Amino acid sequence: MAENPLHPALFRKDAIAEDTAKLNDAIVGLMTPMPEWWNIGPDVTREARRQGRGPFPAPVLSPRARTETIAGRDGNDITLRIIEPRQVNGVYLHIHGGGWVLGSSDQQDPMLEHIADNAHLAVVSVEYRLAPEHPYPAGPDDCEFAAAWLVKNALSRFGTEKLTIGGESAGAHLSAVTLLRMRDRYGYTGFRGANLVYGAYDLSMTPSQRAFGNRRLVLRTIDMQQFYNAFLPTITERRVPDISPLYADLAGLCPALFSVGTQDALVDDTLFMYARWIAAGNEAELAVYPGGAHGFTLFPNRQAEEAAARAEAFLRAVTG
Template sequence: MSGSNPFDPKLFTAEAISPETKGINDFIVGAMKDLPEWWEIGVGTFREQRARGEGAFPLAPKSPLAREIAIDGKAGNKVTLRVVAPENPSGVYLHIHGGGWVLGGADQQDPLLERIAKNANLACVSVEYRLAPEHPYPAGPDDCEAAAIWLAKNAKTEFGTDKLTIGGESAGAHLSAVTLIRMRDKHGFTGFAGANLVFGAFDMSMTPSQRAFGNERLILRTLDIEKFGDAFLPPEIDRRDPDVSPLYARLHDMPPALFSIGTRDALLDDSLFMHARWIAAGNEAELAVFPGGAHGFVAFPGDLAAAANKRADDFLKRVTAG
């Protein structure tokens, strides 16, 4: 689906979009057409509706394999880690969920964690980080940093392996990049073997594709990006601070990364730009472009999601091999 050349212009044309993918996108737009806005009905109400599977995203069943660990965060805060692990894992995947820093939760990721645990033989550890607007920046990044510090110290004892990977979707990809940079700069730790960064938001000052996407309700509109950013970031924060927008960070000594993005995603530029900067800083990186993929497309059934998820599983398995 991604093609041997991710910069092949044909991948970005309407003709490259399969009828199945177009049908999925049409379904998403229809399912979201009358959905209330979270900032109008209240974020708590919206979270409850989403947890019940209302809206466009499929309901994620809870895994009987999941367990939770409570660790110490900053300033006495406790952080919950949700774990789905195979026997004798070959590595650990620190997963950070998406949701615009406002929505989602670790306990809504179980099917994803089960898939990666099975296909890549990794112990999957998803972070229940604090959400905005109740807990704006830097609360969420601080919790993800605490989880990474804990794994760097305890993965071998807890899971029998200290081979670490990291990744997430959307805001989770953003927080993964921020965590990698914090671990390098604040803790001198560059021990992650790979980063799986799926349709991430890497520039909080808004890339051209974010600004130009418009109002089509295909999961993520320009307005949604603005509302999420305003909820997450206090007004005095510089939106190009590298701790806020990792696109502007020094990116030396980063692990091999896979950037996955659909061509119908408002965050398209974020992955294109970040992939280029990752390589320019001397790191290994792959770019997987999926024609017609909307924001969040990996959560919907179909060939496009299957191809993207297999590419991610294969990447994680490869970087933790040996």
Template sequence: MTTSGPDHVSGLDVAVFRAEAVAPETARFNQQLRERLKDLPGPEAGGGGLPLPPAEPSQRARTIRIAGRDGHELALRVIAPDHPEGVYLHFHGGGFVGGSAAQSDQVLERITRNTGLACIDVDYRLAPTHPHPAAWDDAESAAIWLIENARSEFGTDALAIGGESAGATLAASVLVRLRERRGSTGFQAANLVFGTFDLSMTPSQLLLGADAVPVSTDIIRACTEAVAPRNEQRQDSGLSPLYADLRHLPEALFTVGTLDPFLDDSLFMHVRWVAAGNPAELAVYPGGTHAFTSFPIPLADQANDRIDAFLRRVGRGRPAGQDRASSSVATS
């Protein structure tokens, strides 16, 4: 794993991107995943769903319904301990076209158990029925509701935001919207996991995606065309947060694998985040594919442990730079 610290951009170790850096168990799993996927239909035939482990619902999940924009009712799925130390607002992945809040129950159960945070996932509207900006509007509505109600609902106003893939895109975009429209974000930390930060497609989306599993360039294109059908809008800062003014945003952790088509998205966004004056960490995992944190492999355990440690600081009220094992570049 390669990491860079919160207050500066460290040089990445080239070794982490070499084939020999991939652990044997990770390589075996990636080959098994490729075999499982080779006979599945592509996006043009209605396929393209990720072969993730079955989503087991949480027995303690509850739903809060709030008013979104234009009278749209928005469902928030809540998993919380008895006495939360903070609240984590999470947006599920699915390429803006699939998924639901319930699919993240076990992820949020893990985070709640390991951090003491209450967790909220958002059933935002999906493309192509609801293209941009519907999901972005829903994400902002959920964030504003939480900022205004966290103290009364959960007894705390220590807040984190984040998500995976499309969910990370929404989280970053919401932070920019909040700063622009309200003067501050209201969140102390952002957990951004293999996000899609440039919908006009970074080089890795084209190069790594050509032969990637479980998400290929064709799948990426299909999802992008559904949520942002006009090509000229895809570099708009309101859609692709890589192009936004990123000043005055909270501390962030960027997580990505070296075989993820969205590798460049995290590398570029991390640099821009720090260049804008915000603390940020970058964690790069050798052999990690898109969505690798959801699979039963040691690499996922490493990444999820790092994510939990990052989020745990929110409830403890730690400022950027404290409670870290290291802020230097390291490989493992």
């Protein structure tokens, strides 16, 4: 019998390593006095993140990165940030996180360099439009157009048609939405794999989102509510599949690796989506990290290293 990735021991308090608990306490201590982005404005918060004033380290830009601009659905320009390894076996379409409001394609270059070099993938990260300035469907439209551009141009630009996709948090949500749009709007089901890291898949809020409370461990219940209201300011029916992919017909999608920590407000989203992915007849893996907070892969810690190694192994396997 295969090992059960949902073993109850993973979710017990005694499964949380001391270093993980200390990291979580440090994050809470750092974040608790910080102003809320919806009070000071998204622009101020974006600039603070860029300078490393907040929970995440200041971004380290890769000298290897280059950019390319493509046209979007609304006549807007979409910037693609590209990092290539010496040996290219496939392409990884990366979609960054940040609650559809924060983040950018150049704020995780070291992680993308590791994926490029260790999984032998040309990484293409999408600079999609952010809310509240550009609410739904602007961000999903940009990710869809980036995917469609890759389907058309990957062979000529990178010498391969092996495509993968993935992202963290809102980026995992947008990755799932993009896979569904490519299937339904283009008839394309050629992605080899999806690396979906602590994503939000039910924007009407799963039980773990509603029950998380106010401990400021990166993502609280109120944070999700504020992000959703910025992304969907006029939309109250949030179980539409293009908004909440948990409710979509998931048939015919690629193998996926779902990763989440047990102290993440979005833990239910990953557990539910993993189950529905398999129930739709797709291959899926689940990686659960005891005590892992939302965004744990973005901090220097042992679990982040384990998650990176597993994701890279998954991406190598599906493009091998």
